[in-house]
Amino acid sequence: MYLRLRKKFQNITNKLPAIIAVLVLLLIWQICSFYELVPSFMLPAPTKVVMAFVDDRALLWENSMITLKEAVIGLCAGISVGVLAAMLMDRFKLIRKAFYPIVVITQTVPTVAIAPLLVLWFGYEMTPKIILIILATFFPITVGVLDGFQSVDRDSVRLLKSMGATKRQIFWHIKLPEAANPFFSGLRISVAYSIVAAVVSEWLGGFGGLGVYMTRVRKAYSFDKMFAVIFLISAISLMLIWATDKLQKIVMPYQYKK
Numbered sequence: 137m138y139l140r141l142r143k144k145f146q147n148i149t150n151k152l153p154a155i156i157a158v159l160v161l162l163l164i165w166q167i168c169s170f171y172e173l174v175p176s177f178m179l180p181a182p183t184k185v186v187m188a189f190v191d192d193r194a195l196l197w198e199n200s201m202i203t204l205k206e207a208v209i210g211l212c213a214g215i216s217v218g219v220l221a222a223m224l225m226d227r228f229k230l231i232r233k234a235f236y237p238i239v240v241i242t243q244t245v246p247t248v249a250i251a252p253l254l255v256l257w258f259g260y261e262m263t264p265k266i267i268l269i270i271l272a273t274f275f276p277i278t279v280g281v282l283d284g285f286q287s288v289d290r291d292s293v294r295l296l297k298s299m300g301a302t303k304r305q306i307f308w309h310i311k312l313p314e315a316a317n318p319f320f321s322g323l324r325i326s327v328a329y330s331i332v333a334a335v336v337s338e339w340l341g342g343f344g345g346l347g348v349y350m351t352r353v354r355k356a357y358s359f360d361k362m363f364a365v366i367f368l369i370s371a372i373s374l375m376l377i378w379a380t381d382k383l384q385k386i387v388m389p390y391q392y393k394k
Contacts, residue, residue, distance in 0.1 A: 180360040185367070188360040195349065198370055203338065204346040204372065206262060207330040210269025214326060217270055218277025219319075221248040225278075226285040226311070243275050247336050272333035273326035280322030285314025319390045320384045327376040331369060 162182050168174055169181035178201050180188075189196065221239065225232035247303060254264035296306050338347025346365055353361040 158302060160390060177359060179355065180363060184360045185363040188358070189364040189368070192361055192364065196346075196365065199344055199346050199349045200368060203331065203334045206265045206334045206337075206345065207376075209262075209332040210334065211264045211273050211326060213266060214270040214273030214330070215277055215323070218274035219281055220324075221274065221277070221278045222281035222285060222315075225282055232282075237389065239278055242271060247272055248330065248335055251337050251340045254337070260341040265334060265342070268337045269330050269333040272329040273332065276322035276325040276329070277319065278322075280318035281315045285311050286316040288314045316388055320380065320388075324377050324380050327380055328373045331376070333374045335369060 165179070165180050169176060169179060169184075176184075221235070225236060232275070250269055250271065251264070252265055252361050258264040260322050293306055296310065301309075334345065335347040335350070338345040339351055342348050346369060350362060353359075353365070
């Protein structure tokens with residue numbers, strides 16, 4: 137009981153500096169708005185942003201569910217593509233030499249440049265948004281998992297081979313556990329990218345979502361609502377990252393036992 141309370145207290149104290157920093161920034165923001173150091177139409181006060189969030193909560197909820205649905209579908213597809221690509225490049229050296237540079241090149245093209253082409257080719261439905269999210273999320277997964285596969289202990293692999301283990305057994309018992317940590321590291325990045333990619337794709341066309349909502353309030357010069365949706369996007373990303381951390385603790389409990 138004492139150890140649990142001590143651990144909770146340590147978690148609170150570890151997060152305290154970040155909480156204080158956020159509160160200080162909000163206070164400075166409120167003071168700047170109160171004394172009109174920045175025009176209110178350009179930088180609305182935090183209180184106005186909260187009021188805008190409360191007033192438009194129904195619309196924000198409806199649009200956030202659309203964006204979250206797109207992000208989750210695209211993220212799951214991106215994870216599948218990323219893991220499959222890593223497995224193929226680890227298994228076949230020729231595929232790694234041929235396709236790894238192409239995988240890297242896909243990340244050098246800005247998503248904002250690709251999005252209009254996808255909308256032109258696939259229309260305004262969910263398909264172009266899912267493709268864009270896959271392009272944004274598969275890379276961290278691919279690189280992380282491939283690095284995990286490549287960094288296995290060669291002596292352990294030789295030991296299992298000497299004992300008659302098959303390639304499948306070596307994969308399940310050595311390579312897959314080794315790739316678990318890099319996978320979750322890449323997943324945290326991909327989770328954040330999925331929300332951003334979904335919003336960017338919605339800017340350029342769509343019938344709903346936080347990106348569409350942002351476009352509408354921007355054209356109406358409702359910057360308090362703009363800030364509200366920005367904070368909501370950040371909150372959703374943080375919640376998904378938190379869920380990823382919890383999933384890692386469930387999948388890899390041995391790493392958190394002292």
